[in-house]
């Protein structure tokens with residue numbers, strides 16, 4: 001290891017660059033996530049990229065008169081986190097105009113957030129909680145009643161959504177939407193019902209969407225996130241990408257986004273997709289915003305359908321074969337192993353005609369993946385994006401599938417052994433919190449939000465592996481693992497200086513971590529506490 005440091009340092013000193021670094025971080029515990037899993041003390045950054053790593057003394061020697069030297073005072077530094085399955089575009093669009101129950105420990109706290117919003121938003125504004133919470137996170141262990149919502153915000157229409165199965169509306173909201181609810185003010189149903197209901201809600205104005213996008217990215221930066229792979233999703237149409245595009249045009253992106261397109265026109269998806277991507281080749285964009293292919297839904301007929309008909313599969317095959325021919329990436333939502341063969345059969349058939357091995361296709365979710373399915377994925381070069389769905393859903397899963405089955409959900413250690421590319425993430429913000437440290441803690445302890453450990457040690461990764469999934473692992477899905485995801489010479493200086501040591505805090509505390517200094521391409525995008533003055 002000593003030799004390696006010396007070599008890197010010598011290369012820098014001799015060849016390259018007469019110019020001195022813009023920024024030097026010293027006195028850190030830099031978890032590089034390089035191939036040797038090495039830890040370094042200091043780092044030099046120039047023009048957005050890492051130019052050297054080594055000891056603080058070595059890096060200080062590189063400093064010129066213009067170099068900014070940041071003493072991180074022994075703190076842990078990690079590569080910027082990358083969520084490989086975050087519905088960021090959708091979450092961002094409404095972030096400035098929705099109320100957030102993510103992380104609220106009690107219903108009292110959640111209701112007070114409504115009251116607070118009723119004071120800060122315009123009088124009579126809609127108060128919308130669009131998911132991201134569940135009952136077990138509240139110490140009361142129950143949903144709000146309509147009367148409680150009215151008491152919290154008597155003069156606002158209030159809409160509360162729980163996952164994709166239930167929503168509660170106050171009388172003002174029911175009247176405004178002109179919908180029929182159960183006597184208690186709730187609406188229950190399948191995904192389709194709740195998606196259609198959500199579509200009736202007023203949309204934020206374009207300016208509010210742009211504002212929301214910037215605020216959401218900053219919120220992600222606060223949590224150490226510097227990149228996302230966005231899988232499109234429900235309630236997301238082409239016009240919904242425009243706020244993101246404006247933020248990109250303004251040069252205000254603080255999270256690197258790879259975005260995908262879903263088929264939205266039921267039955268007409270092929271034509272729709274062909275039209276949308278006619279002038280948009282795979283990979284089009286730049287390192288802040290890049291077109292990442294199709295997903296997570298290709299056709300409505302194959303979405304959440306465990307028994308697609310031959311005709312539905314033929315239609316799907318036609319689209320993905322076309323995508324393979326164009327060299328496109330795609331990510332596909334699939335929930336259970338029992339039926340994933342329906343999908344893998346199609347992918348295997350396409351692969352015999354047009355090899356997909358280099359295209360970085362992926363399957364999202366598949367929490368109960370069998371070893372056999374993971375081997376089929378590996379053989380096809382298909383990656384697996386893994387989310388902390390069991391954090392909210394684990395108790396239900398135990399009831400449905402039994403404690404023994406839950407011990408291996410999701411089987412990331414098996415996937416790692418087989419060599420499947422694995423990315424970490426959340427699936428936020430409707431069905432999960434976007435907090436990466438909640439997800440990382442769940443990787444490490446397998447506990448549901450109610451505190452019940454359901455996963456066994458045989459499928460529980462170590463801290464470094466979990467971090468690797470969430471950084472370098474996630475970077476793979478947008479072909480970025482040579483540019484970011486680890487802290488190595490030549491890569492982007494995308495990093496987070498953490499409030500506590502991720503490697504050393506008790507596992508129970510991992511979810512309390514946040515960043516105190518986040519950089520994207522060497523630029524400070526979030527800073528707090530002792531580093532606040534670094535943010536211009």
Ligand SMILES: [Zn+2]
Pocket residue numbers: 296333334364365
């Ligand atoms: Zn999904």
